[in-house]
Every structure is written in structure tokens, then in C-alpha cells.
Amino acid sequence: MRNENDFKASALRTLKIEIEAIEGLFQYIDEHFQQACELIYQTEGKVVLMGMGKSGHIAKKLAATFASTGTPAFFVHPAEASHGDLGMISKQDILILISNSGESPEIIALLHTLKRLKTPIIAMTNSKESTLAKIADVHVCIKVDKEACPLGLAPSASTTATLVMGDAMAISLLEARGFDANDFALSHPGGALGKRLLLRVKDIMHSGDEMPLIQKEASLKESLLVMTEKKLGIVVIVDHTNSRVLGVFTDGDLRRIFNSSINISEATIDEVMSNGCISIQKNALAVDALNLMQDKKITSVVVKDKEVLAGVLHMHDLLKAGVV
Template identity: 50%
Template structure:
């Protein structure tokens, strides 16, 4: 076997072994997992995750996933907890302790302290009969038959198994809490994700005098001046004297009108407008407006308020500039 082939064979074996370890987790989702969820949902404080070594690295990720999906959480290093960081844990919290062997000294040292505080203790180990598992209020078995490491020493399949179980716990709690996409955005206000989930149409639409607006009796020539002045490539068409939307007139409508050789001075815009155009409402997410534009192949939408009156106009350029697209 050539050297490159050995690389590929080793990688494929590792992936296969870890996939098998993860697949075996599904059958372990039962009463103990349910109890863990209920314990976390009942506490008024936070979920504290702890673990040593590789389990600690995995624990940091699990804590971050919990925190970003509606379960307030943070990671505490068990070694540091013995030297002052226990003060970060209160009687209102619960603890998730990770240890593949269930015998990690630094983690076991915390157990009597947690018991004195009366804190619910949830453990994830690969040893259901271990000291940590037996001391826990709920134990989730994340054990694997063999590590992907050919020496069966380096934590590989076991850490993957624990990480996936942590994700399963976070998502079960997310759904139990009714956590929404908007809730998620509040945990991720920076970057593209936050903008897409938090930005509302009201934040980017043209409003007031910036809205292109003509009445249905406006001559086409005057309507073109309004379109040019407002720079959106369209105008709203309203009933005379109010903000009731009757239709829109766009660049596409203009091309069709010119093809038909309409008299631009004597033809009213009401005779050429598109009736019942696509609209959106105030309070809607800007990302939803973008989806509608893409589906309908249009570049602007009229925004209506609760009384179905014109509140503004949002166009594709404004969404692009806001970082939505």
C-alpha cells in the first residue's frame, strides 16, 4: 500500500468509527436524558458545565451552545473551581460534569461541595457505574466501545460522542423553551446572522416624503418626474387625498407603455399601473422582504401599516446596503 493510500484509509476508518459511536447514542436517549432536561429547566440560575482535559474543551463548546440556544450557561474549569472559582456557582444553578472515565479527581473533588449547596448534578460519562455517575441526579451514558485512536488511548470517539450528546441536550431544551429565530438573533447581534434575524423593514424602508407617490389621476408624464425624483424606479399610486394603495407603476410598466406607444401627457397613471401589487407590513423582518423580492423577481415592495395604509417603500438596494442579501 502506498503512503497516500494509508493516509486515506486511516482517515476513513476514523470517520467510520466515530460515526458508529454517534449512531449508538440514539438508543440511550431515555429516562435519564429526560430527567436531565427537567432538572435544567427547573433551575432559576444557570447551567454550569465542567470537565478536565479534552472533556473540558468539549464542555466549553457545550456551554456555548446552551447559552446561544436559550439556556444560560458557562464553563468552569474544575481545577480553578478548587481555587476560588466555586464562588461562581450559586445554589440556584445546576451542573453538568463531563468525564469519560467518571473518575477524574478534579471533577470528583467538586461533588461534595455541590451536594452541600443542593445543586442538581448531571453527568456525562462512559462509565455508568463510576463514582461520578452514581453521585449524579441524572447520568447520561456517552461511552464508546473503542476510541478511533489505534492505541485506544487518545480521546477521539468518546469526545465526539459527548459533543453530540451535548448538542442533543441543547436542542431538546431549545424546543422545550419555545426558543425562536428572533431569540437566537439576540444572542448573535453581531455579524450577518444578527442582521438577517433582527433587522426589520421599518429600519431600512423609505418613509414620509421620500416615498414616491402619485394619485391615480396623475398624467404619466408627471408620474415619471416623481419616479425620477425619488430614485426607486417605481411609484406608489393612491386614491386622491389619502394613503390607500391602489397600485404601483414601475420601470417594467413604463417599458410596456412605451411599447404600446401611449400618450404620456394625456394618459393617467391609473390606467397603466399594476393593481394588487406585492406588499409587506411594518414589523416584518427585512430578510422576509428579500425572500419575497427574490421569489417575485421584483426590486421594491410597498410597506403597509396596521390600517393597510402606505407606511413606506423598501427596495433591493437598501437591503443590500444593510447586509441582508
Template identity: 55%
Template structure:
């Protein structure tokens, strides 16, 4: 067995072209049937129950996951297991979304009478508009393809791609209708990077209490240098008697101080501190603090509350550890 690069590339491109065309063909089917399906799904007061056998089942699992993560509660039920007890998962407030390219999948047809008896809307996604599933459905969506991308015309390829694309179209249409936002998405993905970027606040990761680098303005410069070294954040806040931040001093400020030949033993921090500085608030999103640092090319920020009191400190390493960067 030998791989022929040119022939392999040609075949791979043909697969992509065939599947791309299958998706484009769906454009004409975003019609009144699609709109009715969206209306039933949007009116669902409970869950969207997705079911399908074989490759349709694998695609159905993904569609259910996409629906659930975009504001439409959904889960997948295997049709084979459904007839052995799992039909109890379907309640009167649900909507069933059934996937079958042929529309004649035995396991699905077996449970159709039960679904009909429950009185729940049945939305079919099938490649055969004359099939039993299509006829029994409340709404039938046509996901037929001209041909499979498999050169044998046997392996589900274009058909599964079209099914998945139609499922995404439903999910995104519902997302828009529900007014689902990026914050809503983040709340359903708290463990993912997007969730951390949209949900994590400065207060969640900032240094507090004794871990905040701070010195008084009248402190000798050498004391500020010790504080920067001790806390390891690359900066120290300079505060007044009320703990209000009046300046900052960073590693970069130290280099500039030394370049000017200033005596670190005879100078107070108040004389060399940066009086115009950037700061964060505890309620600020961590990703906003990151943008502030990136825009101004700084690596650390004091964190102050509404009364301008120092309550924390944050640096780039904290954002890295939290997975925001």
C-alpha cells in the same frame, strides 16, 4: 514525509465510521438516566453550570453555548479555576453538568465536595460508569465509546464526539420541552443572519418621508420618470389626494410604455400606471417582503399602513444591505 492519497482516504473514512458508530451507540443510552437528567435541567431555576478539563472542557464550552442559545441559561466554569475562587459562580439554584471521559479527573474530583455541600444536582457525563464522578453524581450519563478513532487509541476523538452529541441531545430535548421557538432563537442571536431574518421588520429598513418616491395620478409621465430617477428605487408609488396608493410605476413599466410608442410628454402617470400591485406593511417581517418580491419577480414595494396610507418604500437593495438576502 510523503502523503499517500489512498491510504489517507482510507484512514479518514475509518475515522468517520468509528465516530459515527460511537454516536449510534448512544441511542441505547437515551434511557431513564437521560430522562432524569432532563428533568433536573428543566427544573433548574437558575443556570446550568458546565465544567470539564482539557478536551472535555472544550466540548463543555460548546455544550454550554448550545444550551444558552436554545433557552436554557448556561455557562462554562473551568474546574481548575473553580477551586481558586470561581466556585463562587455556582449558586443554590444551579445544576452542575460535569464532563470527564475517565471520571477521575483530579480537578473535577477536588470540587465535588463543594458541589455536594451546595446541595445542587450534579449530572455527570462520563465514559466510566464505575468512576468516582459517576458514583458521586445525582445522575450519570454514559458516553463511553468502544474505541477512539485515533489509530493510536490515545487522542480523544470518538469520545469527544459522543460527548458533544449527548450534549446536543440534552439541549434539543430541553428546547422542545420549553416550547422554544424560532423567534426565541432569533432573539438570542440578533447579530446573526437568522436573527436578522426573523426579527427585522419592513419598518426597520424602509425608506420614509422625503425618501419615498411618490407622484399624483394626474402628474405627467415625465414627472414620474424624474421621481424614479431621483429616488433610485426603480419605482414610484402613485397616490391620490389622501396619500392612498392607487398604483405603481416601475422601470419595467417604462420599457413597456416605450414599446407601445406612448408619448411621455402628453401622458399622465394615471393612464399607464399598474393598478394591480403588491404592497408591504410596516409590521411585516423583512423576510416576508423578500418572499413576496421573489414570488412575483418584482424588486420594489410601496409600504402602506392599516389605513392604506403610503408610509414607506422598500426595494431589493435594502434587503441586501440589511443582510436579509
């Protein structure tokens, strides 16, 4: 019967081997790695990655990492390349061919054609004596001492090392290009980071007839009707031009006046409003509005265009937009 600790022991052994494989890569961050990065940095085209089997899966992931960090890239399957997909590659591109042994038949079969394209080739293999390494313009070594698989057959430590080396290239290029969080957001507009870095207050605020506006002479009762109709938990008291904010009245203020001596049926809004307001500029990032609301413990904020009233933003708007 299997001991309950066998799984844990095996897992720890795997982690140890793969950590050692990664540590072994330090010696290969050398002049060849530098040359590979320089070639990619200077290319006017895209980075084309190829690999078969597990190396192909790693190549796909690395293509996605390069593309999302400022280095346009895509994956081409070696077996499909000889059936028309080579047409996706131009002379301006650069190739990264990944094969642990450096002898993958599907890639070797393409070498003659790839060399005729005069496209620079970077090989990632475990030996500088491999066929791919010898024909490549630059060879980046990804050699590991052993696989985590006790049979030494299933790619494990070697694929981890390849992934880490590819990530090291991508991040080195990211830093060389000065690629920042805003650039990252532009390539991830649908993600949470994209929304935080691209979405602005003006994109989701309520403006025009959607704003709960009322003038200071209005009764408290009228103001409450406007607040209820607009459903933003706030009414904004404005001058006769509807452009200058005199104050605000919120549902929180309403709860507070119930404990006061104010005659609710006769009071005017200017008697109970809070003078001035907490506001944010319409071109501010939506995430800045979120931080302001959380800091001030409010659920609505007045939006201005310089000093002119532009809109109203509610916490629910941020939630719907995916900023929260």
C-alpha cells in the same frame, strides 16, 4: 513511500469507529438520561458545565448549545474554579461535570466544595464506578468501545460521543420547553436567521419625504424626475391626501412605453401608470417582502398600514439589511 490511499483508508476507519461510538449511545438513553433532563428542566438557575482538556472544549460547546436553545448555561474552567470562579455558581444552578475517566484531578479536587453548595450534579463519564459517577446525583454514561486514534490515546470517539449525548440533552430540553424558531431568533439577533425572523418591513422601508410620490395630474416628465431623485425605481401615484394609492409607475413601465405610440413629452402619469399596486403590510416580516418580490419578479413594493400608504421598500433595502 506512503500510498495515496492511506489517508483515505485511515479517514474511513475513523468515521466507522466514531459512527459505532454514536450508535453505542442508544443503550444509554435510559432512566438516568431522563433524570438528568428532568433535573435541568426543573432548575431555576443556570446549567454550569465543567471539563478539563478535550472534555473542557466539549463542555464549552455544549454550554453554547444549551444557552442558544432555551437552557441558560455557561462554562467554568475547573482550574480557575478554585481561584474564585466558584463564586459564579449559585445554589439555584445545576452542574454537569464531564470527564471520560471520571477521575480528572482538577474536578475531583472541587467535589467537596461543590457538594457543600448543595448544587445538583450530573456526571458524564465512561463508568458508573468512577469517582465522579459515584458522587453525582445522576450519572449519564458516555462509554465507547475504543478511540479512533490507533494508539488509543487521543480523545476522538469519546469526545464525539460526549458531544452527541450533550446535544441530545439540549434538543430534548428545547422540545420540552416548546422553544421555537422565534425564540431562537431572539438569542441570535445578529445572525441571518434572527434577521429573517425579527426584522419587519417597517424597520427598513422608506417613508415620509423619502417616498417617491406624485399626483395623477402630473406629467410623465415630472414623474421621471421624482423617480430619479428618490432612486427606488418606482413612483407612487397618490390622491390629494397622499394616503391612498391610485397606481404605480416603475422603471420597467418606462422601458415598455418606449415601444408604444405614447407621446412621452406630453403624457400625464395617469395615462401610463399601472392602476392599483402590489403591496405588503408594514408589520409583515421583511423576509415575506423578499418572497413577494421574488414571486412577482419586482424590485420595489408599496407598504401599507391597513389601507393607508405607509412607505416603499426596495430590494436593495433587503440586501443592506442582510435579509437576502
